[in-house]
Amino acid sequence: MQRIIKNGQVIDETWHLLDKDATLEGLSNADDLIVPLVLWREHAHALKVRDGGLGIWLDSDEEVEEIAGDLGHFKVIALNFPSFVDGRHYSSARLLRERYGYQGEIRAVGDVLRDQLFFMQRCGFDAFAIRADRDPHDALQSLQDFSVCYQAAADQPPLFRRRQG
Template identity: 50%
Template structure:
């Protein structure tokens, strides 16, 4: 069974990831479908509210989900290349501007040394390529013990935080 890293643990992935969806296809109980297929007719997915996710490519604007943000259990952002950083900005917009509270999953070409920074932007789940070792990648989440800048995970910069 495929695995993901979620909340700093390696767990089984309970979602079925669809690269495309055609109206009338039968979805698995927990599904992640392309954003364009979702937006083509969002009302057809109302019965899946709470168990449905969508995935965006780095060229999509996250604001198109603003009307549906609270009915989506998962939003996955695809990184087509580890050098494509647009997904970081999409995550910040989803968390900070749109107030998304559900699972935010990074998928695609992500490297273990990027996980710490992805977490800082609001990601809480990571789907690695099958050939990557999730236990090794898990160590990347704690590559640094403290950060100076404010971000989604710690909004205040270090000089504003009280250290004990």
Template identity: 50%
Template sequence: MPSKIIKDGVIVDDQWLLLPQDTTDIPEGPIIVPLSLWESKKDILAGREALGVWLDSDEPPEHIASALENFDLVAINFPVFVDGRGFSYGRDLREKYHYQGEVRAIGEFIRDQLFFLQRCGFNAYALSGAELESALDTFKDFSDSYQAAIDQPEPYFRRH
């Protein structure tokens, strides 16, 4: 049975297989490969249907900028709760590289961060051990944002 994620504000089955860092075999079906596997097997993986890549917190999106058209999904790993580099990576993918595919948060983030992840361009969230139904309420924690962001390009004073 597939696990569940939050994507575009709803709970959905996760059809993707997240491959670990030490993977050498490439299974069939929708897969999310670590950057190291993409770099070593690019010739085999390029052009594959249903391909995603995941970046660790020390692997900024510039590593895949020239290859973004190959990926339906880019997952950003948050290895520890206090590592916030992934927020910047999400924003870079959307603003700097104009990536239109799924940007998914994976790893050690908490539901209280969902609203802010969304503001940075994330649209999918693989929460570990969380109540997904109650996590959806987190997106309603704030009625309006003052600052401009990916989800609201104009600051509050220009909207009102």
């Protein structure tokens, strides 16, 4: 069983991340599923009435605007990083938190490494599925790499606003 980092802790994964070519056939009605955008587009009506939890995952070339009207249906939004150098979903996480007010879990999946976690958290991610060949306990420590941030981000206002209060 995979272990993920969620809300500052390493926990056992309970959600099933479906492959991009998954179909509705053979899916359990009670499992918590994170479905690819293509499956959501084709079968949203059937996925909405399932008993299990529902999440969606977007590849790096898929935009959050495509699901903006459906955010209330998802407990988890997983944003896939196909490569360490592909940072498009940093913006996606900020859009979900700041423009669309999404309060559910935003999870980084794919080629997610320790060096990215602190900055991902600043953009609005609160869960991380670390690459399988890496230690999630080691990666967890990266969330404490910096004690003060000057810039505004999804997780806190700029430093000058924090000092005035």
